[in-house]
Amino acid sequence: MDNLLQGAAHGLMAVIKPIADDEWILGHRGSEWLALAPDLEGDMALSSISQDNLGHAQFYYELLHSLGLPSADEQVYLRTAAEWTNAHLLEVPNHDWAGTIALRYLYQVFDDIRHQGLLASPYQPLTDGVRKIRREAQYHLQHFQTGFEMLAIGTDESRQRLIEGVNQVWEMLGDLFSWGPAEAFLPDLGLQGVSEKVVKTAWMDRIEAQFRHLGLPEPAAIPQPALNGRLGQHSEALADLLDEMTEVRRIGLSAPW
């Protein structure tokens, strides 16, 4: 923990946790697409991205471990749903391909803005990692942005399905930008650049411009969250996901695997 004050460590953990959880759940849901993508090339690309997401989560969980939480494996496999802080829209079962591309594109733009803001942190172990992760995440953004644009200009069917996908995802956007209790720590951590308001505004600007460019219906306002995942409020879907994810591990919690 070096020269980190006790209070700062607490705040940092509260900020890093939802990022780790977002990436893990994203990687988990992404890996459910294995062998199910519309073509083999796209299958491999998505699979590679899922591995990156899981790897990013692993980095953040290890950082949290260095700040005092249990091991990365224990954070992933031994927490109850209420202890997870991922955004609600990431935990729901996978949409069709258009919905998935819509979700991923909207998330990657958010992730890009969040990363930019995180680089202002004086905590070097975090910024070193974010810098590395960002190199991969930029490819992810490019990949899903291309997919999004191609569906938008492809056929009438793909465009219609993309619009439906966007609408489905949009309803669940509420808590993505929320930090829950971590918002209060942001100024002291030098992280005002990732505050809910700043990120939401920057995100909305980029998304509106893109929608205009593609001639998509103007996006609605971001809804208030019905459940706030950042506060540990989740749908049944997360409990089901965790149940499945830990099914094998529970045979022997401390056994070698």
Next chain:
Amino acid sequence: MEDTGRMAAFMARIESGEKIEATDWMPEEYRNLLIKQIHMHGISEIMGAYPEKEWVPKAPTIRRKLALNAKVQDEIGHGQMLLRLAEDLSRPYGRGREELMDDVLDGRIKFHNVFHMEAPTWADAGVIGFLVDGGAIITQAMLLDSSYAPYARMLKRIVAEESFHMQHGEAVVLALAEGNQAQREMLQGAINRWWAPMMFFFGPTQMGKSAEAMMGYRIRTKTNEELRQKFINRYVPRIRALGMTIPDAELRLDPATQEWHYSQPDWELYNAMVRNNTGPRSQARLALRRQAHVDQRWVREAMNAAAQRIANQGSERQSAM
């Protein structure tokens, strides 16, 4: 050159150990045997992704989840590379990726018996890497000498990856063998399930007509029985070293011939399974493939339409300049 002359020259090249390239003249029988072999191989890699894919969401540690995800990705990658070869060979017949993929759904191409089987426990996910990838390495190592150069080159890369898969499977299996009672029982159960299908995997001792023809053209270089013996020889000591038993009371090494005696797998049953897609998981996995390929044809159509649109804009811009 007339056909008999070309044919004699072709066979002389094969017999002198020369390799055939995609653009070389080849007899139609050779082309068709290659398509049959490589198409089936590619499709089997893709269908082989399903039994393991089921276990990625349930992998018990971060490391295992990453490794299994990467392994399934590799299998899809092998399928993609092999289908590229089959696409080149099928060009004279006007058949491409869409058709080659449709074939498995329409029952025109078969896939390996092992991928029709259930993988009901985490141990199965490990044993597939350990035994099935291990078996595949043995058959594919023989194909490295294949007379068809593009296939041999591609297999070099595939075999290198399969050996990582085998090591991944072995690591999973070793952890279970050293684990608690429930883990060891799970492992023994999986070995019991996979042994007989693996005996079938290498094919009948008396090889069929097309397997014989492939030997003649040196597309393959070893008999089914030679490959099976190699497999048994390699795995009997490994499985016993894990403290596990092999579910075959007839299994013994003949000291005189140094050949293994083993119980015959149920040839009738497995043959019918492969021929008619009637294995315990055949239809469920084909349904997943249909979901990917047929139900999402609209995505590929959209991508093509979008690419076309972008290309048109590019050429319009160019002609305006």
